Amino acid sequence: MQEAVVRAQAAPRAGSERSKRIRRNKWLYAMVLPGFLYFLVFKYIPMYGLIISFQDYKPFQGISGSKWVGFAHFERLFAEPDFLRILLNTLTLFGMNLLFYFPVPILLALMLNEVRIGFFKRFFQTLIYLPHFMSWVIIVSIGYVMLTMDGGIVNELLESMGFEKINFLLSPEWFRPMYIIQVIWREAGWGTIIYLAAIASVDTQLYEAARMDGAGRLRQIWHITLPAIRSVIIVLLVLKIGDVLELGFEHVYLLLNSMNRHVAEIIDTYVYTAGLQQGKFSYSTAVGFFKSLIGLVLVMTANRLAKKMGEEGVY
Amino acid sequence: MSKKGSVLLGAALIFGLLAGCAGGNDNEGGASPSADTGGSASAPAGASAGSAAPSSPDKPAEITVMLPLNTAETPPDTIKSEVEKLTNTKLTYQFFPADTYEEKLNASLATGSLADATYLKNQATFIQMKSAIRDGQFWEIGPYMDQFPNLSKLKKQVLDNTKVDGKLYSLYVGRPLARQGLVYRKDWADKLGLKAPETVDDVVAMAKAFTEQDPDGDGKPNTIGLTDRNDLIYGAFKTLASWMGTPNGWGEKDGQLQPDFAFPQYIASMDVLKQLRDAKEMNQDFAATSKTDQIKLFTGGQAGLYIGSMADVDSLNKDLIKNVPTAVLDTQALIKGPDGIQATWAIPGYNNVVLFPKSAVKDEAELKQVLAFFDKMMTPEVANMMYWGVEGTHYTVEDGKAKASDNQELTEREVKGFRDSVIGEPETNGMYEGYFTLPARIHGEELTAENEKIAVNDPTAALDSATYTEQGEELQKLITDASYQYMYGKIDKAGFDKAVEQWKSRGGDKIIEEFNAAYKK
Numbered sequence: 001m002q003e004a005v006v007r008a009q010a011a012p013r014a015g016s017e018r019s020k021r022i023r024r025n026k027w028l029y030a031m032v033l034p035g036f037l038y039f040l041v042f043k044y045i046p047m048y049g050l051i052i053s054f055q056d057y058k059p060f061q062g063i064s065g066s067k068w069v070g071f072a073h074f075e076r077l078f079a080e081p082d083f084l085r086i087l088l089n090t091l092t093l094f095g096m097n098l099l100f101y102f103p104v105p106i107l108l109a110l111m112l113n114e115v116r117i118g119f120f121k122r123f124f125q126t127l128i129y130l131p132h133f134m135s136w137v138i139i140v141s142i143g144y145v146m147l148t149m150d151g152g153i154v155n156e157l158l159e160s161m162g163f164e165k166i167n168f169l170l171s172p173e174w175f176r177p178m179y180i181i182q183v184i185w186r187e188a189g190w191g192t193i194i195y196l197a198a199i200a201s202v203d204t205q206l207y208e209a210a211r212m213d214g215a216g217r218l219r220q221i222w223h224i225t226l227p228a229i230r231s232v233i234i235v236l237l238v239l240k241i242g243d244v245l246e247l248g249f250e251h252v253y254l255l256l257n258s259m260n261r262h263v264a265e266i267i268d269t270y271v272y273t274a275g276l277q278q279g280k281f282s283y284s285t286a287v288g289f290f291k292s293l294i295g296l297v298l299v300m301t302a303n304r305l306a307k308k309m310g311e312e313g314v315y
Numbered sequence: 316m317s318k319k320g321s322v323l324l325g326a327a328l329i330f331g332l333l334a335g336c337a338g339g340n341d342n343e344g345g346a347s348p349s350a351d352t353g354g355s356a357s358a359p360a361g362a363s364a365g366s367a368a369p370s371s372p373d374k375p376a377e378i379t380v381m382l383p384l385n386t387a388e389t390p391p392d393t394i395k396s397e398v399e400k401l402t403n404t405k406l407t408y409q410f411f412p413a414d415t416y417e418e419k420l421n422a423s424l425a426t427g428s429l430a431d432a433t434y435l436k437n438q439a440t441f442i443q444m445k446s447a448i449r450d451g452q453f454w455e456i457g458p459y460m461d462q463f464p465n466l467s468k469l470k471k472q473v474l475d476n477t478k479v480d481g482k483l484y485s486l487y488v489g490r491p492l493a494r495q496g497l498v499y500r501k502d503w504a505d506k507l508g509l510k511a512p513e514t515v516d517d518v519v520a521m522a523k524a525f526t527e528q529d530p531d532g533d534g535k536p537n538t539i540g541l542t543d544r545n546d547l548i549y550g551a552f553k554t555l556a557s558w559m560g561t562p563n564g565w566g567e568k569d570g571q572l573q574p575d576f577a578f579p580q581y582i583a584s585m586d587v588l589k590q591l592r593d594a595k596e597m598n599q600d601f602a603a604t605s606k607t608d609q610i611k612l613f614t615g616g617q618a619g620l621y622i623g624s625m626a627d628v629d630s631l632n633k634d635l636i637k638n639v640p641t642a643v644l645d646t647q648a649l650i651k652g653p654d655g656i657q658a659t660w661a662i663p664g665y666n667n668v669v670l671f672p673k674s675a676v677k678d679e680a681e682l683k684q685v686l687a688f689f690d691k692m693m694t695p696e697v698a699n700m701m702y703w704g705v706e707g708t709h710y711t712v713e714d715g716k717a718k719a720s721d722n723q724e725l726t727e728r729e730v731k732g733f734r735d736s737v738i739g740e741p742e743t744n745g746m747y748e749g750y751f752t753l754p755a756r757i758h759g760e761e762l763t764a765e766n767e768k769i770a771v772n773d774p775t776a777a778l779d780s781a782t783y784t785e786q787g788e789e790l791q792k793l794i795t796d797a798s799y800q801y802m803y804g805k806i807d808k809a810g811f812d813k814a815v816e817q818w819k820s821r822g823g824d825k826i827i828e829e830f831n832a833a834y835k836k
Binding site: 169281 | 418421447598599600617789795796798800805817
């Protein structure tokens, strides 16, 4: 009884406190609102559509009229003879992204940071992030023109130096290197922006002190710059892992052909050719749903690891 | 951390994250189904506008039309307003780029926003649409056909090819049965003393000569024979295979229908291309070459042979003489295979069809109104307007044929978009045949007529197989991949047979069974 009374008294006080707090910060809440609405309208409400992955969805009948089929689409996916290969391809490309692409912007940012002439620094920074604004169609076309065996500059060069021509575009061995190099070329410069900003925030007194103690450039980078941006690196790493399966549908689809399909087919391209192109909405949704689940598991694992390492993580 | 620095860092993080989100959406555009349907749902929103009450006969009927666009820009209203006047209609055209038309079609189907008259893209999309047709989403128009004198002129054989379970749902856009042939550099052949090829061996010999004997006379080994692309059907392969005696899609073997790749001629045809590629007498990267790049090799003066539609010779010639003013082209067909027999594959007489969704066309009266528009489209005045354009502006009449104006860009921009939607063909809708000036094209037209006599049809064109509709295209990917791998020497005959076995075990056996059951009926 007594407890209830206490709680009843406490409740209105807490409520008024909260509304007071909201009123005090109303502009902050107003600023949050558009972002909140964005996620609600474009990210949460569409999740309703996931229902169709458990249905035999017929557009004509709509979600309410379509037949329920339970896990049939998922069963079909797991029974697909190519399923394991496609999953492995996806994870391999993801692994290569982490291993080869992820460190590049950090290295670039460190290098740019050491450039002392302001003009050069700005010039190169602009130059290396320009490719980010090109579409994959253009980048893949440039790749084709350079690498084709029928008069491509790279192969002509190889031939003139006495080497055999290499079939870059059609050989399964070259698909992954080609993919990752194009990713690095397009995205690495853009990725440096955040790191450069983080580096700019490092207290310059630390460097002065280090110099007094006789630390060289490399020592300064190792003992001051890198530890200072460590948390930024980890946050970006966790976010990157969250995007695990966003490998760039367009990019892979454009590079894909009959000769490299067994290494190049990833979940995204599979969804497109086996599902969307043939109007199999339920199956496509089921595959996409599965992909999101993998992403969720990975990001949770990565976040837990980050916390174990004493960092804040993303949530 | 200095205060200024941390503000900067915060701003950069937010900026970076926003950019990251935007980038993410960018990718999703093609990948995630929900984003895609959401985006396109709004586009054809005005689709169901054709609900004007047909009360007074003078009031123009409102009709919406959805169709693929094969040019870069949406055409202006020049032709549309003329057609509206001629047919007493108010037309709303919704053009969507042909490259992504299937997606648009599926999305519009899913959201019930198709137009009154919905064109598909080609025969392959028609096969995909069959399950939706069977679900009863489109009007069956067979029973209404005899009320429309012009529509009933359409060729019965072609209409039969477009039937689903024996019922007619669509009108077809006609195309000559067999335009496939060879386009080659006559100036090179003359220089090297080669006659027009008559057998597949002649074609191979010509490719060899074009590669080795320096036909352009610059003393450098910079020419090849054949230029091909990553398309087994409309590229060189299927045409070459049909010359070699491979059936068109499906053929009869021991009294049973079997897919083309089960025939020894299919293997022999792959061997021909493999031999050409191994000898560097064709472009080495053809499995990754787009049509644009394929044509560039030809119009740039590197390659001397092109196997595909002979109607392409006009545009090939136009671009080639810009680079090589002395070049002369000719067309050739009726090529004999190793056993001396002439054969060539034929399309089922249509290039595309138009369907009438029940979600847009609400009742019979409305359907008749829409069909009446198509009936009028099949009169010479309207068909000519939509196919050739405005007389005097886009074409002139010579010898009772239409001669396209020299201003090709104008025609391309204003007329091309409508041209691909004209129902029927000159014999049935009374429009002009084309008047050509390029000798190679005239020759090509003659050969097209000759081709019809030796044309091989696809026996399954009018047959149905539920498994094929459901899985056929996905399974075909196995065969396509294996065919390229065979031609590139990655797998041998045993490896190819293994792919065929996979095809069979994953559903191919059922397709064979179903087609044969339908064939026997």
